[in-house]
Amino acid sequence: MNTGTPLVEMRDISIAFGGIKAVDHVTIDLYPGEVVGLLGHNGAGKSTLIKCLSGAYNADSGQVLINGNEVEIKNPRDARSQNIETIYQTLALADNLTAAGNLFLGRELVSSRGFLDESAMEAETRKIMGRLNPNFRKFNVPVSALSGGQRQSVAIARAVYFNAKILIMDEPTAALGPHETQMVSELIQELKTQGLGIFLIEHDIHNVMKLCDRASVMKNGQLVGTVNVNEVTDEDILSMIILGKKPAKAA
């Protein structure tokens, strides 16, 4: 179903920490308007692989191609300049800053004299939060005072606000209640129709079946295989995760 140039191609990525191969010659790709699930046990290497794309780690070997062009992503700043945004599992929020402070962290709006434009940042934050989480009111307190769901929506707002083309979501619903999980699902659908490509690290197999177009399964740092979600059952995917074997029927 996917033709043309992939939005992202990670080719033959390897990274080791002190002799342990966290990611071992893994190749995955992502097309515009597509959600690719990354699955596997804890420690399978999903988050490590994805951190090579978000700039948090530097791969020992392998290539990253964006729209068919090889790019070098050495740090988070490089990733951001390629319109890659990441929602980390830990959310990566500075607890002592406000929602606006976190949303614009590293990309602050400044006035013509170079000073922080707090008012403009707060106004923009009110706008985007009004869209993502209309009940959000706590604009003037540090995010440490927010609930898990509110914190999550701040982290999501940060990824969405800057016109991401490639979105990495590391277990975005892990800390959320059913209502908020539903909101995240709707958001993912909406972003998909806008043509974003999304890597979704997810443990809940039902979410995978519901949200993902393809699923790449990893085990012990290696890629077990990538399948089209509508061609397999959840049982198939679970056996890939557990046994590390690709089902016979999906080529």
Add this chain to the structure above:
Amino acid sequence: MTTAPHSRPASNDVKGSLFSRFAAATEIDTRLLGMAGALLLIWFGFHFYGVLVRGEGFFLTPRNLWNLSVQMCSIGVMATGMVLVIVTRNIDLSVGSVLGFVGMVMGLLQVEWLPPYLGLGHPAIWIITVAVGLSLGVLIGALNGVLIAYLAIPSFIVTLGGLMAWRGAAFLMASGRTISPVDSNFALLGGGPYGSVGSTGSWIIGAVACAAIIYGLFASRANRRKHDFPQRPVWAEAFMGAFGCALVLGSVLVVDNYFWPKGIVKKYIEDNHLTVAPEDLFIAQGFAYPVLILVVVAMLMTVLMTRTRFGRYVFAIGGNPEAAALSGINVRWMTVKIYALMGMLAALSAVISSARLTSATNALGQTDELYVIAAAVIGGTSLAGGVGTIYGAVLGALVTESLRTGMVLIGFDTAVQNIVVGLVLIVAVYLDIIYRKRTK
């Protein structure tokens, strides 16, 4: 506290006691009120102790308050930098020794190295000395920062090493001699009769400061209107303006009522061939130069911390270093810059304290690091990182220095002074922990 206060809209419908409604409407940090209260308690306590025991209070006199203002400057300047260091979860134990070393280099420069080339009292001497001193401070600080950020040596160890090494280096520079007297222009930076702006100058500074306070209130109101944020009630704005101006003009009145000592007045009359009797000539000291230096440093540092990206990154690193790095902030380079700034401020304090002593001694700045850290922590800087304010640190310096001078005035010896300041530090941090728990 971590964002500029002006972005925090007031809520006019806060329930609760009169006090909490007052604090909410004026948007004054309740911790600031607490510290101001503690300061007043210390001041009046020492004064009335003097009244009761000696029959005369010495603390709340223009003379003592003026001296207090000058004595706190060295610690106050460094405390503003220590806030950044502690907010980013580091520590700098070397500031006192760096102060001593830089002070010694500056002493030698202006007393022994430069005069042979420029001639004694050359007007460029003090400028070269200060420039070299500040640059040296930046270099030493940056070295600390590189060791901490790029070699990943804990800041406690790097600066503990610095505490010993720079004190030793200061001794070696002059083989333990005291370098004195410093250049006469340089000495003005330490305060004293000639190192102050006088009566007229003080009133002009006071007027400008009041105008700035009122302008600031109007500008903040206009900014809130522009973005449709809630306004503070008018009475709260009026109170803030009136209180700020009263504070400024009150301090002008104090320094305008501390006069030159008789001996200096006599010399002044002789030098200027006046015919007035020394008893009839009252020349007000006005604000001392080091006080003005501290005020300017505190204002610049406040702007840096609350209005610039640099300051925002300092808080972000303190709040969550990993998140800061993932947001593209170069945490290591920031650490180097923060320590370089701390080094420069230690050098500036070296200027102030060696100028005040008119000599560079081997003990200059000894144990200052402890008072600087105490000032920052008493001023609400959290050792866990992420929280701290410049004005808090300056107030903290004022509190510790008030305690020290107060105890000297009522005749406590050094041993007791140390005990009291130590206990105050522990109690202040304990109160701070309680405060944070209750406001969480």
